[in-house]
Every structure is written in C-alpha cells, then in structure tokens.
Amino acid sequence: MNILDKIIAHKKEEVAERKSLVPTKLLERSVFFDNKVVSMKKYVTHPEKTGIIAEFKRKSPSKGAINSAAKVEKTSIGYMQSGASALSILTDKEFFGGSNEDLATARKFNFCPILRKDFIIDEYQIVEAKSIGADCILLIAAALEPKRLEELATFAHKLGLEVLMEVHDQEELDRSLNDQLDLVGVNNRSLKTFDVSLDTSYSLVDKIPDQFVKISESGISDPQTLVDLKKGGFDGFLIGENFMKSIRPHQAAYNFMNKYRELSPDFKTEAV
Numbered sequence: 001m002n003i004l005d006k007i008i009a010h011k012k013e014e015v016a017e018r019k020s021l022v023p024t025k026l027l028e029r030s031v032f033f034d035n036k037v038v039s040m041k042k043y044v045t046h047p048e049k050t051g052i053i054a055e056f057k058r059k060s061p062s063k064g065a066i067n068s069a070a071k072v073e074k075t076s077i078g079y080m081q082s083g084a085s086a087l088s089i090l091t092d093k094e095f096f097g098g099s100n101e102d103l104a105t106a107r108k109f110n111f112c113p114i115l116r117k118d119f120i121i122d123e124y125q126i127v128e129a130k131s132i133g134a135d136c137i138l139l140i141a142a143a144l145e146p147k148r149l150e151e152l153a154t155f156a157h158k159l160g161l162e163v164l165m166e167v168h169d170q171e172e173l174d175r176s177l178n179d180q181l182d183l184v185g186v187n188n189r190s191l192k193t194f195d196v197s198l199d200t201s202y203s204l205v206d207k208i209p210d211q212f213v214k215i216s217e218s219g220i221s222d223p224q225t226l227v228d229l230k231k232g233g234f235d236g237f238l239i240g241e242n243f244m245k246s247i248r249p250h251q252a253a254y255n256f257m258n259k260y261r262e263l264s265p266d267f268k269t270e271a272v
C-alpha cells in the first residue's frame, strides 16, 4: 500500500462520517455558497502576476511537521501581498494538519482564487469545497478511474468551480485527460519514493494540450527554477514547503517573489 492508497482509504471513512453529520442541504446554505468563483485559470496566467499558487501546509507525510505555528490569516494575506496569483489551502486533517476552517479563514481575508487541496473522491466533497469558499478543486489522476475523474470534474463545473487535475507520469496524463479540466498539474514528487525531480515536469509539459493551464507542482525552492519552468512552457507553480518551513512563511514568500522579479526583467509589478 503506498501513501496515496492509505490516504484514500482513510478519506472514504471520513467522507462517510461527514455525510452523516452534515447533509448536503446544510452545506448549500453556507454564506459562501453563492459567492462568484474567482478564476484560477485567469489569475495564474495574468501577465502582471507571478503565476505562483502559494500553499498553506502544516505537515505532510513526506516531510513530517513543517510549521505548526503559522497562522492562516497572516500567511495568506502576506502571500497575496507578495504577488502570488492564488492560494492553495490543505484541508486534509489526518495527513496534512489542515482543516475546512483554514480555507474558510483564507476566504474571509482574501479576494483571489483558492484551491481546496484535498483528496476528492466524492461529489459531497465538491459541495463542501464550495460551501467553505473554494474556487478550484484538485483531482488526482492516480487516485481516480478516468471515468470517475471526468464525472467529478463535470460536477464541479456545474457548481461553477474550476478543476486542477494532477498527474505524475505520461500514463496518468494519457488516460485521464478530458474536456472538463481547466488546469493540469505535474507533481514532481513521486508518491512511491517521495523523491522530487523537476525532470518530471520537463518531460511532460509538451504532452499537455495548450487548452489547459500548465502547473508545475512540488519541490520548487529557487526563483531561477521558476524562470526555467516558465521558459519550458509552464504557466503556474505550486509552492508550499519552501515558504512554510520558514518561521515567517509570508516573509519567505516576499523574498522569493522579489528575487523572481529581479530575474525576470519583463515582469514589472511590485509587491504591495
């Protein structure tokens, strides 16, 4: 059993329990439910933004504890003020130390696209994503049958949410691509070994059709890497640990994005 199998097994139990505690009808009454969705696609590709999707992640199976003290409010606002295009908020509790409240807090304090970072296997979680203020959901190709993935993506679109599909290799990409996706992410971290290799991104970027916004995910720790990935054809970059491992993640993000600006002279906008 690899880590993903373990997480999905746990997720099934968790979703069953949540469903019995909070019916869908109640989720639909949330104040966030009628919010207009902020497009991740648009913000990531906006020429005056960095393309960075900055992540709030307290711990992970590969790294253990990363930062248990950071506050969502300060961190998310700081990420956005530094020039991030969007936020990614972990809502899985068991393996990543996140919560739905974290995402709802980020929503309250920011006008920007927010990705619900979780392991989605059921429509219920998509309604829940909308009810806590998310704009985009993650669907992991390694965890879903292609047909099921397309069904979930279609359901998300019905609620107005965008969809980021994550792949690790060409086989996952080939079998899971469908028209209901908005963004396609290549995860540089292997689920089996936890090794990170940017070669995964470079080897897959040209295989992703141009109708999708292309995201490189995980293991990015150097602004020069962003310049290179952008040249290689990526529009967006998902960065978590590199910011979160600092005592002040928002400050780390600020320094990182300033360096990125210096390295890309055609990229003019200042952090506010």
Ligand SMILES: O=P(O)(O)OC[C@@H](O)[C@@H](O)c1c[nH]c2ccccc12
Binding pocket: 055, 057, 117, 118, 166, 187, 217, 218, 219, 220, 238, 239, 240, 241, 242
């Ligand atoms: O912290 P990193 O190495 O910058 O990676 C961020 C993000 O890509 C990673 O957290 C991630 C990618 N896909 C996921 C799926 C579930 C949970 C987490 C993830």
